[in-house]
Amino acid sequence: MNATIAAQPTGVYSLISSHSVSDQGNWLLEILSSIRWKLAETLSLGGPFREAIDELGEVYLEGLEPGWDGYGAQPVSEEVLENAVTFLCRLPQDLPMPDVSADAQGEIHFEWFSNPHRTLSVSISPAGVLSYAGLFGPNRTRGLELLAGGIPPSIVSNIRRVFE
């Protein structure tokens, strides 16, 4: 673990010790922290990316326990977090960063939003299955892809479509 990172925990990372996160989950959160600080130091695009990473960490910590949504939600697993980190890191840099949330099935959601009727959501499963659905005015789209290699072109093109 980077000593600089350890010395300067902020926001969600300062809360990690108060949660029952497994070794694997801690390792992933340290990865998030590392990415966050590298971006803060070097890249002009670090702001939105850093915010998305922070949101991801917060969503993961909120979703650790069964029933975290107040109903019968499954916890967000380390595999889902790992896949979500991979997804964010592989997003083309010219794309806007998404909002982050989680659902009752323990999947992490990324959402790109122009208005309530022009929006795309991608959810990520523990196995790296990407389910997506988009509303584009009167038109809709949905599908399944695998998180292997880069971000699937169908998802990239639908993200761009939100902001056309």
Added chain:
Amino acid sequence: MPREVEQIDRDEPLARFIFSRSHFSSAKKIVKAPAFIPAPDDLQTSVFRIHELGERQIRDIGEDVGRTQNPPRSPRAGGEIEVHAVINVGLNVGVGLDVIPDKPPPRHAEIIGWPRDDKPQQLEIAKLLAAVAQLVLHD
């Protein structure tokens, strides 16, 4: 206690109490699709029938729902605000879902009919619900 209403009208408003801060955006004044995605074991979304109720009464129901949870919680996902989403029964029917009474507690109902083993379709339906849901923030 108001008289229990048994028949569900298509025009009835429903409240979905939100306990996760990631399920809404107070800045954008929107409810997010994951707020409606059903748990995988029963594929149902818990809601409350709120016709003829005032804001204070709706808020009380939300507080009651929170108190029955383990650990008890309040629908104040943003920290200082309380939130719920309002959608109409007719909308659920329009996207292939149904709403059935499920007491107790009083006024409780479940949105049923979610497609099984089809996450993209579940997501699309949830997005349609979220697109027209009204986010209510309690001061």
